[in-house]
Amino acid sequence: MKPAPFAYRRPTTLDEATRLLTEAPGAKVLAGGQSLVPLLSMRLAAPDTLVDINHLPDLGHVSVDATGVRVGALARHAEVLTSVAARRSQPLLALALANVAHATIRNRGTTVGSIVHADAAAEMPMVLTLLDGSVDVVSTRGRRTIAAADLFAGPLESTLAHDEIAVEAFFPALPEHGGVAFEEVARRHGDYALVGVAARVLLEGDTVTSARLGFVSVSDVPVVVDVTDALDDPAAAALPHLEPADDIHASADYRTQLIRVLSPRVLERAIAMAQGRNHV
Amino acid sequence: MSEELHDVRLRVNAGIQQIRVPARRLLSDALRHDCGLTGTHVGCEHGVCGACTVLVDGVPMRSCLIFAVAAEGAQITTVEGLTEPDDTLSPVQQAFRECHGLQCGFCTPGFLTTIAAGLEENPEPTEEEAREMIAGNLCRCTGYHNIVKSVLRAAEITRERESAAGEEA
Ligand SMILES: Cc1cc2nc3c(=O)[nH]c(=O)nc-3n(C[C@H](O)[C@H](O)[C@H](O)COP(=O)(O)OP(=O)(O)OC[C@H]3O[C@@H](n4cnc5c(N)ncnc54)[C@H](O)[C@@H]3O)c2cc1C
Numbered sequence: 504m505k506p507a508p509f510a511y512r513r514p515t516t517l518d519e520a521t522r523l524l525t526e527a528p529g530a531k532v533l534a535g536g537q538s539l540v541p542l543l544s545m546r547l548a549a550p551d552t553l554v555d556i557n558h559l560p561d562l563g564h565v566s567v568d569a570t571g572v573r574v575g576a577l578a579r580h581a582e583v584l585t586s587v588a589a590r591r592s593q594p595l596l597a598l599a600l601a602n603v604a605h606a607t608i609r610n611r612g613t614t615v616g617s618i619v620h621a622d623a624a625a626e627m628p629m630v631l632t633l634l635d636g637s638v639d640v641v642s643t644r645g646r647r648t649i650a651a652a653d654l655f656a657g658p659l660e661s662t663l664a665h666d667e668i669a670v671e672a673f674f675p676a677l678p679e680h681g682g683v684a685f686e687e688v689a690r691r692h693g694d695y696a697l698v699g700v701a702a703r704v705l706l707e708g709d710t711v712t713s714a715r716l717g718f719v720s721v722s723d724v725p726v727v728v729d730v731t732d733a734l735d736d737p738a739a740a741a742l743p744h745l746e747p748a749d750d751i752h753a754s755a756d757y758r759t760q761l762i763r764v765l766s767p768r769v770l771e772r773a774i775a776m777a778q779g780r781n782h783v
Numbered sequence: 784m785s786e787e788l789h790d791v792r793l794r795v796n797a798g799i800q801q802i803r804v805p806a807r808r809l810l811s812d813a814l815r816h817d818c819g820l821t822g823t824h825v826g827c828e829h830g831v832c833g834a835c836t837v838l839v840d841g842v843p844m845r846s847c848l849i850f851a852v853a854a855e856g857a858q859i860t861t862v863e864g865l866t867e868p869d870d871t872l873s874p875v876q877q878a879f880r881e882c883h884g885l886q887c888g889f890c891t892p893g894f895l896t897t898i899a900a901g902l903e904e905n906p907e908p909t910e911e912e913a914r915e916m917i918a919g920n921l922c923r924c925t926g927y928h929n930i931v932k933s934v935l936r937a938a939e940i941t942r943e944r945e946s947a948a949g950e951e952a
């Protein structure tokens with residue numbers, strides 16, 4: 504349970520960091536290390552160089568404007584979770600983050616790192632997808648924005664190039680007549696979810712004009728399903744898009760059952776939130 | 784090819800430790816093997832059990848998920864650093880002793896550091912909050928009840944000591 508040898512670099516500017524990544528094709532970015540260090544210790548990954556981005560300037564922000572929440576690459580889960588402005592702008596952030604690991608892990612793990620780590624059992628890649636957010640990445644070739652819909656390629660695989668550093672994630676604000684909800688079932692609170700479901704709805708008057716569900720742990724990449732026309736039985740509409748599987752934690756049947764139970768529940772809760780916001 | 788070594792200055796508890804380690808040395812191993820501070824325990828080495836929890840600039844973190852070389856410059860508090868300068872047990876340590884908050888003691892260092900920081904943030908936790916505070920640490924012996932009691936008792940001892948110090952002043 505010890506990592507294989509690697510070279511360690513600690514750049515202090517973004518230019519230096521992107522240059523190091525370009526020069527070392529076997530290098531990996533080290534952010535909070537809460538996913539990467541276990542992989543190294545179990546020798547499931549053995550990069551020849553780690554580029555520690557923790558000393559780069561100006562990446563620790565959680566900033567909010569009318570359009571939504573911008574989270575810098577060095578903002579820790581805990582900082583995003585406790586930001587009152589972020590919670591007001593997009594309540595789904597805090598609802599989901601409270602289920603990401605334990606407080607001690609959240610003190611060091613970064614939200615951006617969790618997104619580009621692209622684990623379909625993780626909450627934040629799904630949240631970014633459900634909200635139609637995006638990630639900004641930088642390399643020696645410049646900066647580009649990747650929409651969430653184009654970010655996830657497969658299990659633990661994002662569409663970032665090897666030498667690109669994700670510098671910021673953008674989560675759109677919840678519109679005035681919108682509502683969100685999240686619930687997951689895990690063996691123990693803080694564990695990865697057996698199944699997690701989030702909902703985002705938009706209302707016009709009392710009519711639901713858009714309803715979407717996002718799923719955790721039941722597919723290879725984050726899956727979002729539009730259930731606007733299936734409000735009576737959202738799980739039936741979603742199930743054909745999902746692949747609940749057997750593993751040591753739960754059976755496929757149990758996961759399917761959880762999808763059936765959680766989908767209508769979070770949908771109802773999101774609609775109730777939207778109605779509440781409508782009437783204030 | 785010999786492995787590159789890094790000279791790392793760690794600020795641990797009240798002192799400074801100068802160590803020479805490869806980049807892959809985990810902070811947990813650096814504390815135990817290079818600094819001789821064996822109070823920090825290592826259970827799972829992948830972030831799950833919490834036995835290795837130390838405070839980094841006052842904030843609980845897993846020392847098995849941090850490289851020693853990356854901890855340069857941070858103030859690290861291990862379980863050894865919780866004791867008062869005159870060797871009096873800290874409130875959390877005293878509470879564990881009074882409430883039988885430990886049996887084999889393997890998990891204890893991680894609980895003590897986590898709770899010490901947790902009580903700084905929330906000095907008067909409810910029982911529910913005390914449970915939440917320790918939710919990220921595993922104990923195979925106690926069944927947790929006495930650890931929850933210890934959290935509440937530690938909050939009490941802190942208040943008792945503060946009011947005693949207030950009276951003396
Ligand atoms: C016990 C335990 C329980 C956990 N439970 C959960 C859970 O329930 N839900 C959950 O979502 N997560 C969970 N996690 C993982 C945690 O959320 C991690 O913090 C997160 O997945 C990764 O963030 P990080 O900053 O630690 O990234 P790192 O571990 O440093 O990096 C992860 C990967 O992303 C890459 N990377 C990171 N940042 C960047 C960047 N800015 N640009 C380019 N590449 C980058 C790295 O190269 C690496 O491949 C858990 C972790 C532990 C140890």
Ligand code: FES
Nearest residue numbers: 826827828833847
């Ligand atoms: S040894 Fe670090 S969490 Fe188990």
Ligand code: FES
Nearest residue numbers: 886887922923924
């Ligand atoms: S006292 Fe033995 S593991 Fe907790």
